[in-house]
Amino acid sequence: MIRLEKLSRKFHVGNQVVHALDEVDLEINPNDYVSIMGVSGSGKSTLLNILGLLDTPTSGDYILSGINTSKMDDDEMAGIRSTKIGFIFQSFHLIPRLTAFENIEMPMILSGINPNERSMKVNSALEKVGLTDRSDHKPEQLSGGQRQRVAIARSIVMEPDVLLADEPTGNLDTTSGNEVVKLIEELNLAGLTLIVVTHDREMGERSNRLIELRDGKIINDQRKS
Amino acid sequence: MRLSDILFLAYTTLIRYPLRTIMLLIATSIGVMAVILLTAVGEGARDYITGEFRNLGTNLLIVIPGRNETSGGGGPIDLAGLSPRPLTIEDAQSLSQIDNIRRIAPVVIGEAPAQYDGLERSASIIGTTPEFLSIRQWEMESGSFLPGASMRYSPPVCAIGKEIKSELFGDAVAVGEWIRIGDRRCRVAGVIAEEGRAIGIDVQKTVVIPVALGTALFNRDSLFRIIVDVRTTSRMDQTKQSILSIIKRRHQGKEDITVIKQDTVLQSFDNIFNVLTMALGSIASISLLVAGILIMNVMLVAVSQRQAEIGLLKAIGAKNKQINNLFVVEAIMLSGSGAIMGLILGHSITQVLKVAFPDFNFLPPMWASYVSLIVALISGIIFGLLPARRAAKLDPVEALSGNK
Ligand SMILES: Nc1ncnc2c1ncn2[C@@H]1O[C@H](COP(=O)(O)OP(=O)(O)O)[C@@H](O)[C@H]1O
Ligand SMILES: [Mg+2]
Numbered sequence: 001m002i003r004l005e006k007l008s009r010k011f012h013v014g015n016q017v018v019h020a021l022d023e024v025d026l027e028i029n030p031n032d033y034v035s036i037m038g039v040s041g042s043g044k045s046t047l048l049n050i051l052g053l054l055d056t057p058t059s060g061d062y063i064l065s066g067i068n069t070s071k072m073d074d075d076e077m078a079g080i081r082s083t084k085i086g087f088i089f090q091s092f093h094l095i096p097r098l099t100a101f102e103n104i105e106m107p108m109i110l111s112g113i114n115p116n117e118r119s120m121k122v123n124s125a126l127e128k129v130g131l132t133d134r135s136d137h138k139p140e141q142l143s144g145g146q147r148q149r150v151a152i153a154r155s156i157v158m159e160p161d162v163l164l165a166d167e168p169t170g171n172l173d174t175t176s177g178n179e180v181v182k183l184i185e186e187l188n189l190a191g192l193t194l195i196v197v198t199h200d201r202e203m204g205e206r207s208n209r210l211i212e213l214r215d216g217k218i219i220n221d222q223r224k225s
Numbered sequence: 226m227r228l229s230d231i232l233f234l235a236y237t238t239l240i241r242y243p244l245r246t247i248m249l250l251i252a253t254s255i256g257v258m259a260v261i262l263l264t265a266v267g268e269g270a271r272d273y274i275t276g277e278f279r280n281l282g283t284n285l286l287i288v289i290p291g292r293n294e295t296s297g298g299g300g301p302i303d304l305a306g307l308s309p310r311p312l313t314i315e316d317a318q319s320l321s322q323i324d325n326i327r328r329i330a331p332v333v334i335g336e337a338p339a340q341y342d343g344l345e346r347s348a349s350i351i352g353t354t355p356e357f358l359s360i361r362q363w364e365m366e367s368g369s370f371l372p373g374a375s376m377r378y379s380p381p382v383c384a385i386g387k388e389i390k391s392e393l394f395g396d397a398v399a400v401g402e403w404i405r406i407g408d409r410r411c412r413v414a415g416v417i418a419e420e421g422r423a424i425g426i427d428v429q430k431t432v433v434i435p436v437a438l439g440t441a442l443f444n445r446d447s448l449f450r451i452i453v454d455v456r457t458t459s460r461m462d463q464t465k466q467s468i469l470s471i472i473k474r475r476h477q478g479k480e481d482i483t484v485i486k487q488d489t490v491l492q493s494f495d496n497i498f499n500v501l502t503m504a505l506g507s508i509a510s511i512s513l514l515v516a517g518i519l520i521m522n523v524m525l526v527a528v529s530q531r532q533a534e535i536g537l538l539k540a541i542g543a544k545n546k547q548i549n550n551l552f553v554v555e556a557i558m559l560s561g562s563g564a565i566m567g568l569i570l571g572h573s574i575t576q577v578l579k580v581a582f583p584d585f586n587f588l589p590p591m592w593a594s595y596v597s598l599i600v601a602l603i604s605g606i607i608f609g610l611l612p613a614r615r616a617a618k619l620d621p622v623e624a625l626s627g628n629k
Contacts (some may be wrong), residue, residue, distance in 0.1 A: 039549040048236020054540055054621040075544050093537040093625065107541040109230045154541065 001193065002028040002051065007060030008186025009046050010218075020046040022216035023060065030161070033185070033194045035204040038213035044197040045166055047213065050163045051195060052085050053077040060124070065161070081110050086155030086163040086192075088184070090170040092147045094139040094154075100126070101135040104154045111158070125153035129183060152183055162193040169200065181206070226547050235555040238527070239562075245527075246559065249520055253563025254570055256513035260597040261571025263509045265578075265589035267502030275494050284458050285360065285487040286465055288312065288451040288472070292481050303344055310481045311447030312472075314376050314436060318408025319471055320453060325464045328356035328454035331376065334424065334440040337407040339385075339432055341393040348389055349431045350355045350406065351424070352439015360454050361423055368400035368415025371435055379435030381411035388429035390416045399527075407442050408434060424449075461486060506593055510600055516563065517604030522611035524556050528619075529627075535616050536624030549617040557602060564601035568594055 009021040020043045021225070028034055035130050047056035050062060053069060062069045064080070081087075094103045104125055108118045126132045129149040139147055148168060155163060167185060169177035183201060188194040196207065204210050212220035239246045290312035317331035333352040338345050351357070358370040370384045383406065390399050399413045411434060419428040440446065455464050465484045473480045528535070535548055572594075575587045 049622050052540065078542050078544045079537065081540060087540045089625070093533060093540075095534055095537070097237045106538070109234075110226055110538070110541065110543045110547060112226055114227075129308075158542070183521070 001030040001065055002026070003061075003063040004050075005061045005063070006048070007057045007062060009043075009050060009055065012059045019216045020137050021050070021057070024216070024218060026211070026218065028193065028195065030193055031191055033188045033208045034196070035207040035210050036195065036213060037199060037201070037204045037210060040199070042213040043216040044213055046216075048166050048195065048197050051143050051162070053081055053088055063114040080142070082107060083158055084161045086158070086160040088148070088151050088168045090167040092139070092144075092151045092171070094147055095152060096139050099136050099138055100131060100142065100150045100153075103139070103150055104157055106170065107154060107158045121157050122153075125157045128156070129153045143176065144172050145179055148172060148176070148180050149183065152180070152187075156187060156192070160192070162195065163187060165194070165196045167197055167200070167215045169198070170201065226550070231550055231554050232558070234551055238555055239558060242527075245523055249516070249523055249559045250563040250566055252516040252519045253513070253560050254567030255562045256509065256516045257567025257601055258571040258574070258598040259507050259509035259512050260593050261568065261589045262574060263505035264502050264593040265571075265575045265587040267498065268588040269586050270592050271495065271498030271502065272588055276492050282457045284461075286453040286455060286461065286468065287485050287487065288453065288468060289449055289452075289483050289485070290542065291483060310476055311387065312451065312482060313446060313448065314440065316472055316475055317436075317448065317451045319475060320374055320451065320468060322471070323464060323467045325456050325460050325467075326453050327456045328360055328418055330354050330357040330360050330452040330454075331436045331448045332357070332424065332450050332452060333436060333443060333445060334426065334449045335437060335439070335443045335445075337432075337442060339393065340405040340601050341402065344393050346389070348386075348406070348428045350439060350442065351426065351431055351433045352436040352442070353433060354436055356454070357433070357452070360452055361419070363428070364418040366416040366418040367398075368413070370415055370417075371433065372414065374435070375438055379407060379437055379440060382414045382435065383411045384415045384417050384433045385413055385422065385426070386417050386429040386431040388427075389432055404432075406434065407439060409442055411438065412493045418614050428628075489533065502590065506596065510597065513597065513600050513604055516601070517560065517608040520556055520559055520605060521608035521611060524609055525615065527555075528552065528612045528616045531616075532619060532624045532627030535619050536621050539619075540622040540625065545617040549613045552613035552616050553609045555567060556613070557605040560601045560605030560609075561598075563627070564598045567601075568598065 004024050004026040007021060007026075008019065011020055024047070036047060038044050038177040046055065050057055053072075056070070064084070069077070069080075095106065098106070101122055105118050105123045108121065123132070123135075126135055129152055131146060131149055131153070134142060134146060134150075139150070142150065152200045163184060168180055168184065172180060184194055184196070185206070194202070198204050199221045207224075209221070211218055290310070310396075314331055317329055320326055320329050335350045336347055337350050339348040353371070354376055355371045355373050363370075365384070368384070371381055372380060374380065383404070385399065385404075392403065393399070394402070401417055401436065402413050403410055404413060417428060417431070417433070421428060423431075436441070436448075440448075454467070455461055465486070468484050469480060469482070472482050476482075538548060569601050572589060575589050578587045
């Protein structure tokens with residue numbers, strides 16, 4: 001479903017070139033549960049951003065569901081992000097002036113879905129993340145764990161194929177972190193492909209496949225049997 | 226994305242940053258208010274001036290000697306009465322054959338010393354007929370105006386203005402006394418109550434004498450003008466043509482007079498004041514531009530403040546165009562609601578001014594409201610466009626890591 005071929009991403013900093021990703025080859029199957037680990041600066045976020053079509057490689061190919069994404073323009077990539085990909089971030093990225101309900105509604109607002117359908121889907125997403133009673137709360141009125149659950153609800157309302165999570169528990173205490181992990185693992189069990197960046201080894205070992213990066217290269221790729 | 230959703234999202238940003246919103250609303254509303262108020266003053270001044278003329282009635286035609294080359298156009302009019310062929314009292318008399326003419330007042334004007342009992346002062350002299358009184362809608366303070374008689378011959382009688390009366394007679398009775406005007410003598414029939422001006426002359430310093438006496442006094446053939454009072458204003462143009470053709474026949478087929486409507490004079494003033502009002506409006510519009518630039522700056526700040534949000538929107542599938550639209554609509558909402566606030570303020574203040582200065586009619590013209598609203602909206606769009614473009618072009622990864 002996801003295939004990377006000799007994919008590189010370089011950054012120019014001053015007159016130096018940083019190889020954030022260096023000729024990475026990678027294939028990820030549908031409904032897999034993959035953790036990406038590595039020290040800070042090893043290229044985890046860069047990889048995730050490219051998988052999520054937020055960033056484009058300097059060279060190499062990214063084939064998503066059989067389509068080579070290198071030929072896509074901004075709007076096409078936005079379309080894929082809207083329908084096929086869900087994102088969760090370490091810092092939640094909720095819009096502070098909108099309620100939980102409205103934040104979850106946002107991807108559907110952007111794709112022009114009518115309010116009735118939106119409302120139905122938001123409510124079922126709220127139910128899945130266990131926040132039905134917080135629907136009218138602004139982010140500032142929610143705890144970190146609750147905020148991340150709102151973000152998860154937002155990432156799944158469009159029923160994507162892949163969920164990309166960049167250190168989703170990085171800003172959370174252990175208890176709410178565990179809740180969040182359980183939640184996204186449930187989503188994976190229900191059919192979603194899950195790719196999680198983490199530096200928490202315990203969490204990494206819960207996945208079916210653990211990929212380790214260093215200096216933009218995959219140095220370890222192990223599957224649970 | 227649905228329009229209602231775009232509007233809702235833009236609205237949430239406006240209430241989220243109330244201080245910023247209020248500041249921009251004030252800036253825009255001051256601009257719009259300035260347009261309304263300044264044009265109200267300009268329009269009020271126009272109304273005031275033309276109102277003075279309108280008092281004279283729109284049913285007057287003025288015949289002046291000399292051909293005005295651009296007549297009909299409302300261009301410069303030769304009011305000096307310089308003409309090779311004189312416009313005579315007989316010409317004036319001949320106009321009485323036109324049905325639609327109710328009153329005819331031929332006019333000669335000049336200056337002459339007025340004397341009584343050893344006192345002398347210079348006076349403006351108007352030579353005319355009794356009809357002049359009703360055409361001008363003057364009142365008499367005492368006595369009567371000129372006696373009804375033929376234009377050609379009239380007894381030596383005069384009506385004097387209030388200042389002439391008080392300077393020559395003091396508190397004594399003037400009516401019935403004989404005064405000397407230049408080398409003629411005439412009896413005072415009455416004192417005119419009017420204090421304003423007529424044909425540019427201060428009525429209080431005027432002595433009105435029969436027209437024939439006037440031409441004799443100044444030893445002049447030509448009239449200064451003939452003022453004609455028309456019965457049916459809807460037939461004004463026909464009457465004008467009749468006058469032209471009658472005088473032309475009398476002047477050996479030469480069309481050497483000009484007939485102007487009181488309206489035409491009014492129209493020139495109207496035009497001058499319209500230009501003035503528009504100039505005032507345009508100057509005020511500059512403050513709208515300033516408000517627009519302010520909106521642009523604030524929107525640019527908003528774009529950098531909301532980088533993370535823009536990145537997030539892109540991550541969840543927003544197209545560049547949609548980000549652009551969100552920011553443009555936000556700018557339009559700011560300038561639009563500022564403009565509406567300015568309209569309300571401007572019109573309310575005008576109402577207050579009307580009460581405070583009842584003599585002066587503050588009239589904000591309709592176009593000022595439309596134009597200022599449209600200018601405000603357009604400046605919202607134009608000045609919103611640059612920040613919106615900037616937002617739309619942000620790189621999603623960089624934006625997401627930007628300040629929250
Ligand atoms: N926008 C950028 N400009 C320059 N260098 C960057 C940029 N983004 C990432 N890098 C560099 O690329 C490397 C990988 O970064 P990243 O993917 O964020 O690492 P990780 O998420 O594993 O900590 C780092 O050396 C980082 O400094
Ligand atoms: Mg990272």
